[in-house]
Amino acid sequence: xxxxxxxxxxxxxxxxxxxxxxxxxxxxxxxxxxxxxxxxxxxxxxxxxxxxxxxxxxxxxxxxxxxxxxxxxxxxxxxxxxxxxxxxxxxxxxxxxxxxxxxxxxxxxxxxxxxxxxxxxxxxxxxxxxxxxxxxxxxxxxxxxxxxxxxxxxxxxxxxxxxxxxxxxx
Numbered sequence: 001x002x003x004x005x006x007x008x009x010x011x012x013x014x015x016x017x018x019x020x021x022x023x024x025x026x027x028x029x030x031x032x033x034x035x036x037x038x039x040x041x042x043x044x045x046x047x048x049x050x051x052x053x054x055x056x057x058x059x060x061x062x063x064x065x066x067x068x069x070x071x072x073x074x075x076x077x078x079x080x081x082x083x084x085x086x087x088x089x090x091x092x093x094x095x096x097x098x099x100x101x102x103x104x105x106x107x108x109x110x111x112x113x114x115x116x117x118x119x120x121x122x123x124x125x126x127x128x129x130x131x132x133x134x135x136x137x138x139x140x141x142x143x144x145x146x147x148x149x150x151x152x153x154x155x156x157x158x159x160x161x162x163x164x165x166x167x168x169x170x
Contacts, residue, residue: 010085013165014078016132017064025064025076030057030103036130041110041123049109056103063099097163104159118152121145 015021019029019036034057035045043049068076068084076084111119111127119127121142128138145153145161 007082007086011078011082014081017076017081019132023078025068025081026074027058027061030061033057033131037107037110037127040126040130043110049106053103053106053110056106060100060103067095067099094163097159100162101155101159104162105155108153108155108158116152118154121151121153124153124158 014025017025017029019032031054034053037043037053038045038050043053045051045054064076064084065074068080070080070083107127108117108119111123113120113123124145125138125142128141129135133141142153145157147157
């Protein structure tokens with residue numbers, strides 16, 4: 001049962017991961033997200049970037065399942081997601097950052113149009129939209145992620161912000 005404000009916020013973030021809207025998070029949700037990103041940016045699944053994204057998605061899934069799938073059924077319910085965040089991540093967002101890093105690294109590489117290791121703010125917003133964030137929030141979040149104001153978002157900016165969003169109550 002979701003009771004505290006923190007738990008309510010984390011529960012609201014569950015839908016970001018439940019890509020197909022079936023009420024639980026599973027490996028397929030991560031594959032759906034990877035495929036949608038590749039399609040959005042016109043990157044072939046069999047390319048190095050495409051394969052890295054699928055490997056990152058699998059690593060992310062495995063990490064989340066290890067934290068939250070308490071009954072071992074290879075599905076994470078909303079309650080398991082909230083309880084995993086409350087019990088295992090609330091005081092350790094760095095752990096979530098490390099679980100998400102391979103996927104985020106690969107997603108940035110897919111969105112990186114000029115090969116400099118960073119994505120433009122606009123392309124970062126595209127990534128966020130594909131992952132289920134509304135247009136206006138995606139634009140605002142991408143702009144905020146550009147902490148140094150250079151018009152680009154790098155791994156050093158997105159990974160900690162992503163972890164804070166999913167683990168910190170504010």
